[in-house]
Amino acid sequence: MKPTISEQYLQNRYAVFNGGSTGEWAIQSIETITGQGLSKPAFLSKGNGHTDYKDAVWSLAGIASNERYVITEEKQQLLQKQEGLGRKEAVCAALIPISKSDEWWLMPQDRRRKIFEEQSQHTQTGLQYLPAIARKLYHCRDIGGEFDFLTWFEFAPEHKDRFDELVYLLRKTEEWKYVTHEVDIRLMLAGK
Amino acid sequence: MKPTISEQYLQNRYAVFNGGSTGEWAIQSIETITGQGLSKPAFLSKGNGHTDYKDAVWSLAGIASNERYVITEEKQQLLQKQEGLGRKEAVCAALIPISKSDEWWLMPQDRRRKIFEEQSQHTQTGLQYLPAIARKLYHCRDIGGEFDFLTWFEFAPEHKDRFDELVYLLRKTEEWKYVTHEVDIRLMLAGK
Numbered sequence: 001m002k003p004t005i006s007e008q009y010l011q012n013r014y015a016v017f018n019g020g021s022t023g024e025w026a027i028q029s030i031e032t033i034t035g036q037g038l039s040k041p042a043f044l045s046k047g048n049g050h051t052d053y054k055d056a057v058w059s060l061a062g063i064a065s066n067e068r069y070v071i072t073e074e075k076q077q078l079l080q081k082q083e084g085l086g087r088k089e090a091v092c093a094a095l096i097p098i099s100k101s102d103e104w105w106l107m108p109q110d111r112r113r114k115i116f117e118e119q120s121q122h123t124q125t126g127l128q129y130l131p132a133i134a135r136k137l138y139h140c141r142d143i144g145g146e147f148d149f150l151t152w153f154e155f156a157p158e159h160k161d162r163f164d165e166l167v168y169l170l171r172k173t174e175e176w177k178y179v180t181h182e183v184d185i186r187l188m189l190a191g192k
Numbered sequence: 193m194k195p196t197i198s199e200q201y202l203q204n205r206y207a208v209f210n211g212g213s214t215g216e217w218a219i220q221s222i223e224t225i226t227g228q229g230l231s232k233p234a235f236l237s238k239g240n241g242h243t244d245y246k247d248a249v250w251s252l253a254g255i256a257s258n259e260r261y262v263i264t265e266e267k268q269q270l271l272q273k274q275e276g277l278g279r280k281e282a283v284c285a286a287l288i289p290i291s292k293s294d295e296w297w298l299m300p301q302d303r304r305r306k307i308f309e310e311q312s313q314h315t316q317t318g319l320q321y322l323p324a325i326a327r328k329l330y331h332c333r334d335i336g337g338e339f340d341f342l343t344w345f346e347f348a349p350e351h352k353d354r355f356d357e358l359v360y361l362l363r364k365t366e367e368w369k370y371v372t373h374e375v376d377i378r379l380m381l382a383g384k
Contacts, residue, residue, distance in 0.1 A: 001248045001249065001251055002245050002251055003208065003245075003251045003252060003253035003335075003338075004337075004338055005335070005336040005337070006337075010336065013336070016195065049336075053193055053194050056193045057193065058193060059193055059194055059195045060195060061195035063334045065333070066297045066298070066333075067300055067301055068260070069301055070300050070301060071300050071301055071302035072300045072302055072303060074300070075300045105258045106258070108259055108263050108264045108266070108267045109259055109260060109261055109262060109263055109301075109305070110263035111264060113301070139334060141257070141258075142255045142257050142331060142334045142335065143195075143197070143335060144197040144198050144201030144202065144205070144206070144241075145195060145196075145197070145198075146195075146196055146198070
């Protein structure tokens, strides 16, 4: 008897991003920022734990999970400003898979938090781009994936420059010194 | 193409506890503390991501992961006092699977840390029982398991009373008000 996996987990928390010849998002570019790259299929589809991988050139899976660094006050600010995924005008998207070094993962919680926020202002910087840039984080380190995290972003075409600015600012931070693998996938809703 | 799972993860980070008719640990008792119980097979075997489940009545899988609450000073204290698993005299063991409520998981990091340590002294209490009680934590919430955590303990027979005391103290804490499911499995090295 194998370990059971909960249905709620497979349907609501497990996300899979399949690159292949079909999908609701057209892949516009795939840029390797650090480490190994990914091949560029024409489309990307988003699924859950029941998704079929038949058509995929690559599949990246991640888990929606609890917060690891955000504190009460920051969470309130995020809830006040953020908007959900799937807005009609948000026809542009980005999927940014990253991994961090062993040095990062071996640090105790307070040291990681200090680098993440007090030194790098990760949450405070993201807040400046709300509600324009909607964002959802998926964790993959604890499911043994090729990356540690997948972050999915959605925004309207007129906010593309702001998104580029956000990514530029984050990549200059102390936190990003621990990023060992990063790929930047840009997408547009198919047919737009 | 399915998402790839790293070999290092399957071999070194993924742990599976199989209850069945064979195994290196004899199951002495299984006590349901909160929620649904588990059946009582004769033996328990520990394996990794390549373990075969054929003989198992139940299988519980978990992941060794990074620390979520322990801060620098606490980590130093733990490293100074703790001893590893597999000590010759530590022929007694316990496996305690628990789950926490949605209320717990929805709290931001600072609120969970405050309950875990400032109110419940989880780490400081555990430190009082080192090096007698060796301990290893496995996470299962992010792999969709039946429980959120599995904690594995090893100790010598003369420290059984101290182990009972540790478990008693933890169950009285504020943190344990968020525990919704808990089973207490006691074991002895087979043939001892």
